[in-house]
Amino acid sequence: MKPHHIWSHCDIATCLPDASSGYGLIRDGALVIQGDKVAWVGPRSQLPEIYQGPASVHHDAQGTLMTPGLIDCHTHLVYGGQRANEFELRLKGASYEEVARAGGGIVATVRATREADEASLAAQSARRLSALLKEGVTTVEIKSGYGLAFEHEAKCLRVARALGEQYPVTVRTTFLGAHAVPPEFAGRSDDYIDAVVAMMPALVQQGLVDAVDAFCDGIGFSPAQTERVFAQAKRLGLPVKLHAEQLSDSDGAALAARYQALSCDHLEWLSERGSQAMAAAGTVAVLLPGAFYFLRETRLPPVALLRAHQVPMAISTDCNPGSSPCTSLLLMLNMACTLFRLTPEEALQGVTRNAARALGLADRGTLVAGQRADVVLWDVQSPAELCYAIGANPRRQTLVGGVAVQV
Ligand code: DI6
Ligand code: FE
Numbered sequence: 273m274k275p276h277h278i279w280s281h282c283d284i285a286t287c288l289p290d291a292s293s294g295y296g297l298i299r300d301g302a303l304v305i306q307g308d309k310v311a312w313v314g315p316r317s318q319l320p321e322i323y324q325g326p327a328s329v330h331h332d333a334q335g336t337l338m339t340p341g342l343i344d345c346h347t348h349l350v351y352g353g354q355r356a357n358e359f360e361l362r363l364k365g366a367s368y369e370e371v372a373r374a375g376g377g378i379v380a381t382v383r384a385t386r387e388a389d390e391a392s393l394a395a396q397s398a399r400r401l402s403a404l405l406k407e408g409v410t411t412v413e414i415k416s417g418y419g420l421a422f423e424h425e426a427k428c429l430r431v432a433r434a435l436g437e438q439y440p441v442t443v444r445t446t447f448l449g450a451h452a453v454p455p456e457f458a459g460r461s462d463d464y465i466d467a468v469v470a471m472m473p474a475l476v477q478q479g480l481v482d483a484v485d486a487f488c489d490g491i492g493f494s495p496a497q498t499e500r501v502f503a504q505a506k507r508l509g510l511p512v513k514l515h516a517e518q519l520s521d522s523d524g525a526a527l528a529a530r531y532q533a534l535s536c537d538h539l540e541w542l543s544e545r546g547s548q549a550m551a552a553a554g555t556v557a558v559l560l561p562g563a564f565y566f567l568r569e570t571r572l573p574p575v576a577l578l579r580a581h582q583v584p585m586a587i588s589t590d591c592n593p594g595s596s597p598c599t600s601l602l603l604m605l606n607m608a609c610t611l612f613r614l615t616p617e618e619a620l621q622g623v624t625r626n627a628a629r630a631l632g633l634a635d636r637g638t639l640v641a642g643q644r645a646d647v648v649l650w651d652v653q654s655p656a657e658l659c660y661a662i663g664a665n666p667r668r669q670t671l672v673g674g675v676a677v678q679v
Contacts (some may be wrong), residue, residue, distance in 0.1 A: 295619030341410025341646030353384030417448030
């Protein structure tokens, strides 16, 4: 039998809401790990005797706060190059849409990504991944969508998978072939959607895809085009997600909900109807304060509506070169509170329990018996401190599957 590892001398934010808070806070707690799973969690004073024998290994958490490993459930972190020039253009008055229509935007990153070989893409992307891990991320979703042709989409997804093998993190991959129309299909977006649909079976067969996403928007794809991608995902048995209602209301959320989407993401323009549909389908709302901030949007996601309909909210970096060049999930916690007025309890749930749900992962996101032992120890006195500080990184220690890792 594998030994029990007992961590004590810490407060534990289980992130399973209880009567007193959304943190599920246990003061002076103990966490028992066996193998890669949590075996028991509770107040230290109630630690069952079976764990107290000489066969247990004791660890002193030194007065830290323990949380589940953080989950960044929406990133585009595998890409080539950067787009600081567009940042400058926008500061001179161009809008994000204007830059995109003038051949910059997503298509500029597609060029750089196609030019990069696998080793160079991996090296560029590893730097971004590494920044996330240093802040306690133990699970990350990575989308394709800067290749936009079979060989380059496959390359990006292989790089994402390989990162998950080389670093102590779970990587979940999402195929976002319907991110933008590549130059060789300019003016023929329906034909490009045919190509996207045709790419999917082989990518799935190569084990490269965990979920399917699309960018449903005026500068992306129409609901009808999005639906063709979703129908193919369904045939292949894959869950879907959607970039929906970011720059306008295309009624994408309701469409995604009809396909039992795991999540709809962005949602600044979400309507009441969309929000009801998401609630009924159990779809998570992934809010992306980095993109809102970086594009200087003024329309806030309808947080009150999401609360009223009890749509679970997640928070993510949206790490990408155009609208959110961000590798700090802790900063997103702060911005979710300052910009979107989430409570710190909602924000922390948004990078743990609800982020797990947005990825369809039932085995993580809370610290309760039976869950994966992905755990972070923080040098803070209260969970709210993780949301309150700007630019601090109080991470002391990360355990992945019960094992202490260096990141
Ligand atoms: N919405 C976004 O905010 C990113 N992709 C998307 O569908 C932006 C991607 C980029 O500008 O490179
Ligand atoms: Fe995105």
